[in-house]
Amino acid sequence: MMTELFFNGDEHRLMAFIAEQQYNQIILLADTNTNGHCIPLLRNLLPRLMNSNRIVIPSGEQNKTLDVSCLIWNELNRLNAGRSSLLINIGGGMVSDIGGFAASVFKRGMDFINIPTTLLSMTDACYGGKTGIDFNGLKNNLGTFQEPLAIYIHPIFLQTVPDRILKSGLAESVKHALLTSHDQFRYYCQAPFADLISVDAIRNSIAVKMSIVTKDPKDQNLRQTLNLGHTIGHAIESYFLQTNTPLLHGEAVLLGLKHEIKLSEGIFGLSETVLNELMIFKEKHFAELKVSYSYSDIRDFLLHDKKNKTGIRMSLLKNPGDCEIQVLVQDHQVMETFTI
Numbered sequence: 001m002m003t004e005l006f007f008n009g010d011e012h013r014l015m016a017f018i019a020e021q022q023y024n025q026i027i028l029l030a031d032t033n034t035n036g037h038c039i040p041l042l043r044n045l046l047p048r049l050m051n052s053n054r055i056v057i058p059s060g061e062q063n064k065t066l067d068v069s070c071l072i073w074n075e076l077n078r079l080n081a082g083r084s085s086l087l088i089n090i091g092g093g094m095v096s097d098i099g100g101f102a103a104s105v106f107k108r109g110m111d112f113i114n115i116p117t118t119l120l121s122m123t124d125a126c127y128g129g130k131t132g133i134d135f136n137g138l139k140n141n142l143g144t145f146q147e148p149l150a151i152y153i154h155p156i157f158l159q160t161v162p163d164r165i166l167k168s169g170l171a172e173s174v175k176h177a178l179l180t181s182h183d184q185f186r187y188y189c190q191a192p193f194a195d196l197i198s199v200d201a202i203r204n205s206i207a208v209k210m211s212i213v214t215k216d217p218k219d220q221n222l223r224q225t226l227n228l229g230h231t232i233g234h235a236i237e238s239y240f241l242q243t244n245t246p247l248l249h250g251e252a253v254l255l256g257l258k259h260e261i262k263l264s265e266g267i268f269g270l271s272e273t274v275l276n277e278l279m280i281f282k283e284k285h286f287a288e289l290k291v292s293y294s295y296s297d298i299r300d301f302l303l304h305d306k307k308n309k310t311g312i313r314m315s316l317l318k319n320p321g322d323c324e325i326q327v328l329v330q331d332h333q334v335m336e337t338f339t340i
């Protein structure tokens with residue numbers, strides 16, 4: 001099933017598309033923040049959703065859990081939802097991940113639509129069919145592949161996103177630029193912030209992901225290029241999730257990119273200018289991101305499910321626009337990147 005993409009201005013087309021499916025009910029899923037900030041906007045944009053039932057879950061990555069999934073399933077049961085019902089996830093990547101997961105297994109699968117409300121979810125998390133929750137301290141340890149029926153992107157939702165969260169969304173977009181070309185990456189590093197959160201930038205960024213995912217929806221080869229920055233980034237994110245100062249997903253990905261680009265220099269001879277440009281980009285948009293961690297903090301998270309305890313496979317860059325997947329990296333090589 002292909003996901004239908006709707007942008008601001010497509011409201012009538014979106015409502016006609018939903019009406020065609022003849023659902024017996026539509027249920028909105030929001031977190032505590034998007035419930036307050038985004039649902040009122042949504043009701044203005046799509047007044048026919050005015051009377052829909054609503055499920056509200058606690059916000060934040062620490063709630064992307066099995067317990068909160070149970071809360072959603074209990075509510076869906078209470079509302080007599082079934083396979084002919086539609087769940088609309090209104091929120092950032094946390095809501096689309098857990099909402100998509102809950103919908104994909106409820107009654108063996110009910111349809112869902114994602115309405116992303118953060119930059120990161122508009123450019124990345126809303127699309128691609130990976131749903132999931134964190135489990136046993138590991139990111140996205142449980143999940144399914146289930147494409148949303150549709151996505152509706154409207155930049156108006158970004159108006160209330162706190163600055164730190166908005167900026168964290170730049171990390172996945174800069175990764176998309178790195179996977180495209182050096183020119184695109186350079187443009188991204190130099191463009192003013194306002195341009196990077198424009199509808200055009202969002203369209204371009206999600207288009208990169210779409211072109212990759214449509215060729216490899218089940219993550220067997222090409223899609224793994226999208227993991228650039230994520231192998232080490234997820235380990236850093238998992239480590240900080242256990243502390244009192246968790247990082248945002250995008251922040252962890254940016255740090256992961258730094259380490260993985262350094263590895264790309266050593267293993268593939270990637271030009272040093274790439275890391276220099278990334279560090280300037282980091283200073284420009286993530287000046288407050290000053291965290292300290294060591295390789296020993298994250299090593300267990302990195303190697304958790306790998307049989308080969310001496311190395312790990314990850315996606316690395318030969319050049320911007322040329323990413324190699326499944327590169328075996330030795331433990332000591334990863335450790336060496338923790339001095340930058």
Ligand SMILES: NC(=O)c1ccc[n+]([C@@H]2O[C@H](COP(=O)([O-])OP(=O)(O)OC[C@H]3O[C@@H](n4cnc5c(N)ncnc54)[C@H](O)[C@@H]3O)[C@@H](O)[C@H]2O)c1
Pocket residue numbers: 031032033034037038059060061064091092093094095097117118119120121124125126127128129130131140157158159160161162165168172248249250
């Ligand atoms: N499935 C995928 O392909 C994929 C890809 C990338 C990231 N992700 C996942 O996405 C998640 C990160 O997404 P995120 O950065 O959007 O975080 P998030 O969903 O946790 O949102 C961050 C915070 O912003 C608040 N918020 C969201 N929209 C708001 C708005 N419009 N106004 C005010 N506050 C708002 C949320 O309530 C939350 O407190 C992670 O769990 C990550 O694993 C999934």
